[in-house]
Amino acid sequence: MTMVATSRLGEARHFGAHAPEIEERLALLAEASRVLADASLEPPAVMERLCGLVVPLLGTACALRLLSEDGLWLRTVASASSAPESRARFQALISQRMRADEGLAAEVLDTGEAQGVEAVLVLPLRARGHAMGTLTVWRDAPEPGDSEPFDPGEHLLLQELADRAAMALDVARAYAAERQARQAAEVAAGRLARLQHVTAELSEALTATRVAEVVLEQGLAVADATGGGLWLVDPDTARVTLLRCAGCTPDAEERLRRVPLTEEAPAARCLRELRPVWLERGDALEGMRKPALSSACLPLVVDGRALGALVFAFSMPHGFDEDERAFLQLVAHHAAQALSRARLLEGEQRARAALREAHQTLEAIIQASPAAIMLLDPDGTVRLWNPAAERMLGWTAEEVMGKVLPAVPPEHWDAFRHSLERATRGTVLDGAPLAGRRRDGSAVQMAVWTGRVHPANGPPQCLSMMVDITERQRGEAAQRFLAEAGGVLAGSLEEEETLERVAHLAVPAYAETCGVFLEDESGAVRCVATAGASEASEVPPPGLLVVTRVIQSGRPETRSGLSDADPTSACAGGTFAYLCVPLQVRGHTLGALTFVTSKRAYDAQDLSLAQELARRAALALDNASLYRDARQAIRLREEFLSIASHELKTPISALVLQVQSLMAGLARSGAQFDPERLRRGLERVDRQVKRQTLLVNDLLDVSRLSAGKLELVLVPLELGALVREVAERFEPEFARSGTPLELSLAPEVRGQWDRLRLDQVLTNLMSNALKYGRGNPVRVELEVTEGRARLRVKDGGIGIAREHLPRLFHRFERAVSERNYGGFGLGLWIARQIVEAMGGFIEVDSVLGEGSTFRVDLPRG
Ligand code: ADP
Numbered sequence: 045m046t047m048v049a050t051s052r053l054g055e056a057r058h059f060g061a062h063a064p065e066i067e068e069r070l071a072l073l074a075e076a077s078r079v080l081a082d083a084s085l086e087p088p089a090v091m092e093r094l095c096g097l098v099v100p101l102l103g104t105a106c107a108l109r110l111l112s113e114d115g116l117w118l119r120t121v122a123s124a125s126s127a128p129e130s131r132a133r134f135q136a137l138i139s140q141r142m143r144a145d146e147g148l149a150a151e152v153l154d155t156g157e158a159q160g161v162e163a164v165l166v167l168p169l170r171a172r173g174h175a176m177g178t179l180t181v182w183r184d185a186p187e188p189g190d191s192e193p194f195d196p197g198e199h200l201l202l203q204e205l206a207d208r209a210a211m212a213l214d215v216a217r218a219y220a221a222e223r224q225a226r227q228a229a230e231v232a233a234g235r236l237a238r239l240q241h242v243t244a245e246l247s248e249a250l251t252a253t254r255v256a257e258v259v260l261e262q263g264l265a266v267a268d269a270t271g272g273g274l275w276l277v278d279p280d281t282a283r284v285t286l287l288r289c290a291g292c293t294p295d296a297e298e299r300l301r302r303v304p305l306t307e308e309a310p311a312a313r314c315l316r317e318l319r320p321v322w323l324e325r326g327d328a329l330e331g332m333r334k335p336a337l338s339s340a341c342l343p344l345v346v347d348g349r350a351l352g353a354l355v356f357a358f359s360m361p362h363g364f365d366e367d368e369r370a371f372l373q374l375v376a377h378h379a380a381q382a383l384s385r386a387r388l389l390e391g392e393q394r395a396r397a398a399l400r401e402a403h404q405t406l407e408a409i410i411q412a413s414p415a416a417i418m419l420l421d422p423d424g425t426v427r428l429w430n431p432a433a434e435r436m437l438g439w440t441a442e443e444v445m446g447k448v449l450p451a452v453p454p455e456h457w458d459a460f461r462h463s464l465e466r467a468t469r470g471t472v473l474d475g476a477p478l479a480g481r482r483r484d485g486s487a488v489q490m491a492v493w494t495g496r497v498h499p500a501n502g503p504p505q506c507l508s509m510m511v512d513i514t515e516r517q518r519g520e521a522a523q524r525f526l527a528e529a530g531g532v533l534a535g536s537l538e539e540e541e542t543l544e545r546v547a548h549l550a551v552p553a554y555a556e557t558c559g560v561f562l563e564d565e566s567g568a569v570r571c572v573a574t575a576g577a578s579e580a581s582e583v584p585p586p587g588l589l590v591v592t593r594v595i596q597s598g599r600p601e602t603r604s605g606l607s608d609a610d611p612t613s614a615c616a617g618g619t620f621a622y623l624c625v626p627l628q629v630r631g632h633t634l635g636a637l638t639f640v641t642s643k644r645a646y647d648a649q650d651l652s653l654a655q656e657l658a659r660r661a662a663l664a665l666d667n668a669s670l671y672r673d674a675r676q677a678i679r680l681r682e683e684f685l686s687i688a689s690h691e692l693k694t695p696i697s698a699l700v701l702q703v704q705s706l707m708a709g710l711a712r713s714g715a716q717f718d719p720e721r722l723r724r725g726l727e728r729v730d731r732q733v734k735r736q737t738l739l740v741n742d743l744l745d746v747s748r749l750s751a752g753k754l755e756l757v758l759v760p761l762e763l764g765a766l767v768r769e770v771a772e773r774f775e776p777e778f779a780r781s782g783t784p785l786e787l788s789l790a791p792e793v794r795g796q797w798d799r800l801r802l803d804q805v806l807t808n809l810m811s812n813a814l815k816y817g818r819g820n821p822v823r824v825e826l827e828v829t830e831g832r833a834r835l836r837v838k839d840g841g842i843g844i845a846r847e848h849l850p851r852l853f854h855r856f857e858r859a860v861s862e863r864n865y866g867g868f869g870l871g872l873w874i875a876r877q878i879v880e881a882m883g884g885f886i887e888v889d890s891v892l893g894e895g896s897t898f899r900v901d902l903p904r905g
Contacts, residue, residue, distance in 0.1 A: 069197070090212050104182055104184055165194045170210050242262045249386055264356065267372055271292060271357040277315065277351055283302050286301045311355050315343050318350055324338050325337060352380075416490075420508055422468045422503060426444045433510070468504045490513060490514075493510075539672055542661075546573065556620075558640070563634065566850075585640050586603070594624045594626050597626075600625040601623075602646055621642075622641075629662040630666065635665075692736070749873075756882065759796065764790065764826055783820070801878045804878065843891050853873055886901075
């Protein structure tokens with residue numbers, strides 16, 4: 045309130061006392077209108093101007109009072125006083141608030157009429173039919189006898205001034221209200237703009253932390269708060285956890301970090317009650333750097349569920365009008381929405397991460413699986429192909445993905461698709477066998493397990509796990525084959541049949557052609573049986589050269605690979621793989637077995653199978669040959685027994701007859717018995733006894749030689765002399781049979797030999813030449829070289845068939861029938877034992893029907 049001082053006090057005193065001057069009053073009213081018409085003026089200024097017009101022209105002081113909003117009080121808003129000495133008193137008078145419903149003011153306001161009591165005139169301020177306040181004008185009390193202090197003209201003038209002032213005040217108030225409204229709208233618009241900014245930031249916040257950051261950095265500024273905090277509800281622990289706070293001390297931050305929901309803290313309370321807690325004079329945080337004098341705790345609610353609490357703290361006591369409450373709740377609403385979104389997003393990200401992890405684990409399992417894993421559509425289209433599938437079948441994932449499974453050969457395709465369809469309908473294959481082919485065309489045996497898979501979109505698929513069982517099956521097949529082979533080989537002890545069986549065993553499972561080769565005693569290698577060869581007479585590949593090498597070295601030879609150019613070409617002239625393995629038994633190589641194929645390559649497993657077969661075959665062959673030998677031995681023994689009994693019995697019978705006839709002659713004739721006849725009879729007896737002695741000696745030699753008890757007595761010897769001596773001994777017999785005997789002896793064939801034993805050899809050869817010589821000339825030749833002596837006994841007799849030659853020097857072996865020729869079949873065997881004991885050898889050349897030549901070759905010792 046401003047006091048208006050004026051220097052026109054004197055004039056004022058007389059203005060009302062004299063007759064009103066119309067011009068002056070009009071001028072005053074015009075001035076009043078001009079002053080009050082200034083709409084831009086603030087109401088207090090209007091009031092001051094009015095008071096300035098009243099004092100001093102119409103009174104010594106004046107006060108303008110306005111009604112309070114409740115209409116109970118009048119408040120002085122402007123005053124003026126012209127006399128400085130009365131200013132203090134007047135000041136006291138007008139400074140008080142006064143009741144509007146009491147005293148003069150009440151009457152004035154009630155009636156709307158000015159009331160003058162002594163020198164005070166109180167006028168109502170009215171506008172649009174409403175009382176707004178009063179205008180009080182003081183004048184010095186009139187002298188006794190004076191007329192009324194305010195004449196009716198002045199009264200009218202003052203009322204007119206009051207009315208105009210009231211109107212101006214009304215206008216000014218309306219103006220001020222309008223301006224205030226505009227300002228409020230501007231504040232609201234500003235807040236809205238800032239809220240929009242916060243909302244935009246919140247809409248981009250992807251995490252709860254970021255939401256807290258935006259709310260507490262920007263929301264705080266928007267709300268004009270000095271600090272705050274955002275808590276999240278932990279649904280599991282019924283606690284709230286501080287996510288972020290602003291303006292708090294570190295201690296407070298630590299204290300506020302975890303708040304149980306049951307606690308009486310305002311933030312906890314707003315969460316429990318799910319409504320804001322407004323503390324117009326209170327600090328919800330209790331630990332701000334700058335103590336808060338008011339605070340707002342807002343629950344962050346989405347779908348009726350509290351996600352957290354937001355607290356704003358203000359440095360000043362705070363009324364929180366409707367606008368502000370709505371605004372802060374809007375901020376909280378947006379924050380809650382953003383938090384909910386962020387939670388959803390975080391949940392989704394966690395779910396995605398878990399899914400990704402699960403996917404990665406699954407992927408790692410599929411990648412590392414030793415079994416082939418593939419996912420197939422019902423029509424066989426490949427959707428998944430792991431490295432084991434690539435290793436097993438040869439195709440890379442790029443080559444097969446989206447294409448029909450190429451590993452199933454056309455002939456099995458229908459059956460495969462049928463089982464695929466059944467698998468996608470839910471039938472489970474549990475290790476079912478499947479014949480497939482690899483990328484390189486080779487066959488593969490697989491065991492298949494299936495399961496149905498339901499993808500999110502599309503028809504069911506078949507998950508197939510496959511394991512390569514080719515080797516296992518091959519192993520099993522090989523075991524079966526060998527077991528079968530054992531049975532087949534054991535089925536016969538006939539050598540020839542066994543050979544045929546051996547050859548046929550491996551065809552066609554392991555070879556297109558199989559050959560059995562044996563080495564004979566002379567070291568020659570012959571193909572003795574074949575299977576699968578186009579012509580049986582043909583020597584099958586790889587040929588005699590390779591086979592001979594294998595027999596000599598005792599080590600197998602293989603050519604495992606086929607030419608890539610033409611794997612299907614026939615063996616002859618084409619490419620082929622072969623295996624050649626020795627037939628070994630008891631440390632001795634009998635021959636070799638060959639496997640040949642043009643269909644595939646041979647590998648280590650084939651080789652070991654062939655070796656195993658060869659071992660069993662060799663054993664079977666050995667058994668067959670032992671059996672043959674045993675049978676032969678039995679046959680020979682039986683033959684020998686019958687010959688021996690005949691050979692021994694016949695001379696004895698002849699001897700007995702001879703002796704009986706001599707004895708009968710002697711008994712008849714007595715001393716007249718013809719001595720010549722006796723001599724001839726005794727000669728025959730002597731021959732028979734000698735022959736018997738030779739036979740018995742041979743038998744004795746057999747047992748001696750068989751027991752390894754042949755002892756040589758080596759002495760210096762001239763072989764020619766010995767030959768002549770034996771020839772002389774044979775002369776009568778040669779003569780008797782009319783066989784000419786020729787000797788062609790090198791001189792001085794000397795050496796260290798056993799005389800008696802060589803005599804035995806010569807006797808044997810010459811008696812054979814005589815026996816089998818058919819009377820043709822027999823020729824004995826003796827040659828000598830530096831170190832050796834060579835004896836030949838040639839005859840032109842019956843000769844020996846080719847097939848008998850190899851075994852002629854064996855025990856009991858004979859090339860003639862016992863009916864035609866007597867003998868034990870021991871002579872040549874004994875001769876060979878003797879010659880070999882002296883380091884030499886004996887052999888024979890013979891042509892059946894033409895004669896034989898026996899050769900004895902001796903080192904000279
Ligand atoms: P043996 O003459 O007592 O039968 P050997 O061992 O002396 O027994 O002869 C064995 C077989 O060899 C004879 O049985 C005979 O078949 C044959 N052989 C031996 N020497 C001759 C020969 N010079 N000419 C033809 N065959 C012979």
